[in-house]
Amino acid sequence: MPDQTVEDQQAIEWENLCQRCGLCCFEKALDGKGRIIETQIPCRHLDIHTRECRVYEHRQQIEYDCIKLTPEKVAKLKWLPESCAYRQK
């Protein structure tokens, strides 16, 4: 197995921040004023019992609007729950 690069380690550390709560994996909708609102409808790939994505490794290829979280995106995404580990960082 090849040695991990610093970038590989940082990517793993970033992934490991996620607490697998699944709260970000519920469908969003826009209200009449263009504001994003949470729904109670889970993404079709979310296992609601384990709270894990069933297609995690390929989610961006399977669901065009699934967002890969990065520090830059986390700073901008207002709909991430306040309890999200990435927002807490």
Ligand code: SF4
């Ligand atoms: S809300 Fe945050 S901690 Fe919870 S699953 Fe989504 S990214 Fe992970």
